[in-house]
Amino acid sequence: MTTIHRRRPASEGGYTCGDETSARIIEAALNLFGERGYEGASTRDIAELAGVNAPALNYYFKNKEGVYSACTEYMVERIWDYLAPTIEAAQALLGTRPDTEQLIDTFCAIQSKIAEFMLVSNRTNSWRKFYAREQAGLGPSAGEEMISQRIGQRIIGVTSGIISRLMGPDASDEECILRSMTLTGQLLPFHLTRTSSLKSLGWDALTPERYAMLMGIVREQTVTLLRGLARE
CATH class of the missing domain: 1.10.10.60 (Homeodomain-like)
Known part of the structure; x- marks a missing residue:
């Protein structure tokens, strides 16, 4: 590293x-x-x-610029350290012959791990606005590229691979990526625009009970959509 x-x-x-x-x-x-x-x-x-x-x-x-690059590196390393075991387990699963429920459970496990890091870990508090600016392209391009290559593309690669396996060979790579992005994007309002999202709900904080409610809804929607995509 x-x-x-x-x-x-x-x-x-x-x-x-x-x-x-x-x-x-x-x-x-x-x-x-x-x-x-x-x-x-x-x-x-x-x-x-x-x-x-x-x-x-x-x-x-x-x-x-050197400070900014170090900030991006620091953040990327810690995000990947947290997500790597779950992503690598999913990659290993795709190398076998998993059934529909295994694929869906694995997609949800990735979604849950991302949510834990973004929404529960206190370590992300100082990073949230920095990350949001990066995702909006408001920082040096090298930072955005680092996040994309070392985090975004790895996640999209495995989640779109799960969707491709569910849908079968007729599904295009583009469609699988789009479906993956929209499903994982359910969490982004509470990460990138947390204040306004909480205000819309009349909440002052994302308590454990509220987090459990959020993730229950996200999982329900994700499972329903993925089962709908699965081939018979």
Whole structure:
């Protein structure tokens, strides 16, 4: 994996707590890039929020684009670490001869794992706006490409593969991808526009009970649609 900080030989001097310092800078940058966007967040403000001086930021990341790239890398690595076992199990299943219910259960397992990370994990709180800006194409293009290649395409590859297996050889790749995107997209309002989604429901928070209600509805809709697509 790509390292998110630079080290210098002892002869060059440098910071003794590099991992901790670079992590603080990244967490601060994730918040400010999310709140203000790439153009609106200055390296001076990022350094101040992280509790370091501006030269420390340049030492680890060279410039603002380097900080942004490190933020994206940091987020992508942690998302994939969380999702990888479920995605890889689904890929393995597709290498066998699963029946309809196995395919549907596997699709729902992926959906559930994504929901856990996006909606339940506290670690995503500082990332939500950053991720939303990336998905809207409001950051440097390299960040969007990294997320697409290392997260989005992997998820779409396996979920559209499940739908293709359910529908049979007559279904086009394009149709399977579209159906996969619309099914997994049921969760996005509560991730990318959580405040307005909760307000529409008159909720002040997504409590465990409300989360269970949401996921029950999502699973019911997903199972119904996937069974409808399955060949006899």
